Amino acid sequence: MQIVPFTADLIESVKKFTDENIGINYYSIAEMTANQKKSITINNKITSFVLIGEKNKILGLRLAYPPGNWAHGKGSKLHPELWPFKLSEAAYFQSLFVSVEAQGQGFGPLLSEKSIEIFKQLNTKGIVTHCWKESPNNSSMKYLEKINFKTVIEHPDYWIDVDYTCTRDGFPCRCTALEMIKIL
Numbered sequence: 001m002q003i004v005p006f007t008a009d010l011i012e013s014v015k016k017f018t019d020e021n022i023g024i025n026y027y028s029i030a031e032m033t034a035n036q037k038k039s040i041t042i043n044n045k046i047t048s049f050v051l052i053g054e055k056n057k058i059l060g061l062r063l064a065y066p067p068g069n070w071a072h073g074k075g076s077k078l079h080p081e082l083w084p085f086k087l088s089e090a091a092y093f094q095s096l097f098v099s100v101e102a103q104g105q106g107f108g109p110l111l112s113e114k115s116i117e118i119f120k121q122l123n124t125k126g127i128v129t130h131c132w133k134e135s136p137n138n139s140s141m142k143y144l145e146k147i148n149f150k151t152v153i154e155h156p157d158y159w160i161d162v163d164y165t166c167t168r169d170g171f172p173c174r175c176t177a178l179e180m181i182k183i184l
C-alpha cells in the first residue's frame, strides 16, 4: 500500500471510493474537483492524500485544505469565536475515510500526518474538523483524540441538508458532528 498526493487524475476513482464508503453522492464529481483544487497550496504542494492498494484500488482518503482555501465544511456551522486562532490561520480537515479492510492499522493517522507536515511548513496556527460522532467503533473520535484534537462544540443533525444517503441511517442523515480543533 502507498500514500500519494490527491492529484487531478485520481478524481474519478476517489469519487467512486467516497460513494462506496461515505454514501452515494455525498460528493459529486464537480465538488470533488473543487476539493482537489482547494488542496493545492500557494507553492503548488498538495495537502490531501490517498491510500492506494493493489491494482490501484483506492483504500483511503484524507481531504485537507490549507489556510485561505476554505470557508466552511460540508455543513455551514462553524464557531471561529471558540478557537484560539483566526479562520484565516486555520487549515481544515474534511473527510477522512479508510476502507473497512484497511481500518485499525494506523493508516488514518498516517494520511493525516502527511497533511500536517505541509500545514506546518505554511505556518498554519491550527486545524479545524467536524468529527462524525456516530462513526462505527467510535473510530473517528478515537483517532482525532489520539492526535490531540479537542472538542469545542457539538452540532446535532450537522449533515441534514446534504442530499445524500448516509451509510449509517439513510436519508436524511441525522448524524452529529463535533467541531474539534488542534493547535499546531
Ligand SMILES: CC(C)(COP(=O)(O)OP(=O)(O)OC[C@H]1O[C@@H](n2cnc3c(N)ncnc32)[C@H](O)[C@@H]1OP(=O)(O)O)[C@@H](O)C(=O)NCCC(=O)NCCS
Binding pocket: 095, 096, 097, 098, 099, 100, 102, 103, 104, 105, 106, 107, 108, 109, 130, 131, 132, 135, 136, 137, 138, 139, 140, 142, 143, 146
Ligand atoms: C476514522 C478512521 C479514518 C481512522 O483510521 P484508522 O486507520 O482506522 O485509524 P487507527 O488505525 O488509528 O484506528 C483508530 C481507532 O479506531 C479503532 N478502529 C478502527 N477501525 C476499527 C474497526 N474496524 N473495528 C474496531 N476498531 C476499529 C482502532 O482500534 C483505533 O482505536 P485505538 O486507538 O483504541 O486502538 C477509520 O477508522 C474510518 O474510516 N472509520 C469510518 C469513517 C469515519 O469515521 N471517518 C471519520 C469521519 S470524521
